[in-house]
Amino acid sequence: MSENCNQTCSSCSDDYSEKKEQKVDFSEKPHELSRIKKVIGIVSGKGGVGKSLVTSMLAVATRKRGYHTAILDADVTGPSIPKAFGLNEKAEVTDLGIYPARSQTGIDIMSINLLLENDTDPVVWRGPLIAGTVKQFWTDVIWSDVDFMFIDMPPGTGDVPLTVFQSIAVDGIVIVTSPQELVSMIVSKAVNMAKKMNIPIIGLVENMGYFKCPDCDKEYKIFGESHIEQIAQKYNVDVLAKLPIDPKLAVACDRGMIEFYEGDWFDNMVKILEEDVEKKMKIAVASEKETVAQHFGHCESFNIFEVENNSIIKEEAILNPGHKPGFLPNFLKDKGVNVIISGGMGSSAIDIFNEKGIQVITGAEGSAKNAAELYLQGQLISTESVCHEHQYHAECGE
């Protein structure tokens, strides 16, 4: 070592064996208001194998287990997530940051299509601009209280997915393949990329492996025999799910109804993902004698349900402290509430809850506890009902 050594190896021209390998940290911090517990990247060797479909279905399957889930659509040149969820409104851009759009069952979604004026405009950008956009989806979007974020990665194992993996702290990847691909080569590339980036591989999903005849139940291997098990063995990874070709799936995507498609292929996989995510939340129901109140600000009390691992472990009723402008959303936020359920609610209260990252479900009725349980089962869909009645407008809207 030179006697003039100042330990700055990167700018030193001397060639010493002790010279330290420089590790450059490209990782970006999420927005300061974001809270994200687990990030899963969905990758594929090439486009069109069903990566976006698998991303969507994973978000839906985890949402059905009561988690707050999100999708970051990093497939900037071929964004198909908003269409699969039937999202028409744009993401809200504020001085604080960008708020993702929310699907009908409460999945937060960010995609380039939610920012473009016309979602049929082609995105003909080069790699660095694409990677920069994805980074902004991580750094500038406010992802509130997300248990699972699924990233629909750009297809392939090239420069763009690599930059995305360097910038975003991904906890694991899922590799999607279909039998007609050069599966072994593609899986080996994805495995090598994950190893280089030091990201655990959660496993493989085989899509379009077979078609089941609806008349005779016989299975046809449209794209030839599957070799997924041998490949999984070779690379020492698990096969997490095998999806058939199902025309109903394609129709559900085309009609924006993917979150209402019934399929259980991902149930086991969700259990694997759940293992180290501690799931605690609080649901508040605006109520009138244990029944969902129809006017949020005017309700008698809030039934607060504390949830752990999708089960209610504690409940209490708090009297409504009164309705001053903007007071109740702050009051419930201070109580640690993540979800508010009501019959109706004024638009300004909805906006404040949304800004605070609290999910609003309106249009509920019947027993307050039943509403909370339906929410946990993923069966309580918000009607987005807004109070306009003159009598209650002030109370519900403030």
Ligand SMILES: Nc1ncnc2c1ncn2[C@@H]1O[C@H](COP(=O)(O)OP(=O)(O)OP(=O)(O)O)[C@@H](O)[C@H]1O
């Ligand atoms: N198992 C399936 N059964 C029926 N249709 C499917 C299935 N998987 C995918 N599809 C359909 O195939 C098309 C391509 O799927 P998808 O967009 O998920 O692929 P992708 O790998 O994300 O493609 P890209 O990388 O180009 O975005 C979609 O129209 C989707 O609805």
